[in-house]
Amino acid sequence: MTLLALNKPYGTICQFSPHDTRASLADWVRVPGVYPAGRLDSDSEGLLLLTDDGALQARIAEPRHKLVKRYWAQVEGTPRDADLKALARGVDLGDYVTRPCRAAFVAPPDTLWPRNPPIRHRAAIPTAWIELSITEGKNRQVRRMTAAVGFPTLRLVRVGVGALDVFSLGLEPGDTRELPARAPWDGLA
Template sequence: MLIAFNKPYGVLSQFSPEPGSQWRTLAEFKLPSKVYALGRLDADSEGLLLFSDEAGLNSRLLDPDAGHRREYWAQVEGVPSDAALKELARGVVIAGYLTRQCGVRRLDPAPEISPRMPPIRVRKTVPDTWLALELVEGKNRQVRKMTAAIGHPTLRLVRVRTGNFSLGSLAPGKWRELNATERAAVFA
C-alpha cells in the first residue's frame, strides 16, 4: 500500500510524541496500522509525505544516487537576485557539505495554497518571494539551510511533488491510498 498524506504545520513525522514537545504527532490522523513514513518533513514544514507498508521503498525513493526528484515550494524573506538563484542551483555549502545541483525557479504569481495555522510572520518593510526547488537529496533541514546560505531565510516550506506525483487538492491533515497510475507517477 502507498499513501499520500498532506502533513500540516506543527506535526512531527512520527507516531510517538517527543518528551516535552509541543508538536502534534501522526497518531491523530488515523493512518492504517503497519505503515511507516517514507522520509520525513520537519514539524515546521508542510506537504506531501508518503507512507507504505512495503519494505525497501524508503531506499528506492530517498537514495540521492537514484536521482528521485522532490519539489518544494519555499516562501523566502526578500527577493533573491538571479545570481543568488544560480548559486543555489549549482549547489551551496551547508555545514561543510556541498549540496547537489538542483532546479530552482521563482513562482510568480505566488502559489494558491491553504493558509498555514499559525500564519508566518509578516514584515511590512521586507518583501517575500516564493521559490520552487527540485532536489534529489534531502538532508536535515536542507532547503531551509540552502536558502539561508544565499541570504534569504525560508519562512514557509511545502513539499508539493515526489517523482511525477503532485499533492494536488489533498487538504492539510488528509490522506488517501494511491491507485496504480499514481503509484507509478511517484516512482517516475
C-alpha cells in the same frame, strides 16, 4: 503493499509516537503499519509518502535513487537570478555541498492553503516564493540552502515527490489518500 500520501500539516512531527506539545503522524494517519518514506521537519508542510514496503521506502527516500522532491519556499527578501543560479549549482553548507538542483521563481501561490499559524508578516521586508527541485533531502536542507545564499525560509511546503503533486491529489492539510500499488507515475511502485 500500501502506499499512502499525506498532506502533513505545519507543526506535525514526522513520527507516530505521541508528543507532549505537537501533533504526530498518528493524529492524521489511520492506516496501520506504514512509515514515512523520508521526513519533513515539524516546521515544514506538504506531501509526505508513507509505506509498509521497505524497498519502496528506500526508493523514495534515498538520494542514490535521485527521485525529485519539489518544494515551494517563501523566503525573506527578494532573490535575484544570480541567487537562484547559486542555489542550482549546489551550495556549500559547511558540512557538505548540496547536489545541483533546479531553482526557479514562482508566483505567490493562490492554490496554497493558509498556514496555521500564519507566518509573521513584516511590512518593511518583502518576501518571494521560489521552487527548488532536489534529489537529496538531508536534514533542513532547503532551509539551510536558502539561508546560505542570504534568504532565510519563512514557509516551506513540499509540493511534489516524483510525478506526484499534492494539488493534483486534492489533499488539504491532514488529508490522506491511499495510492495504487502499481502506479503509472515514475516507477515508484
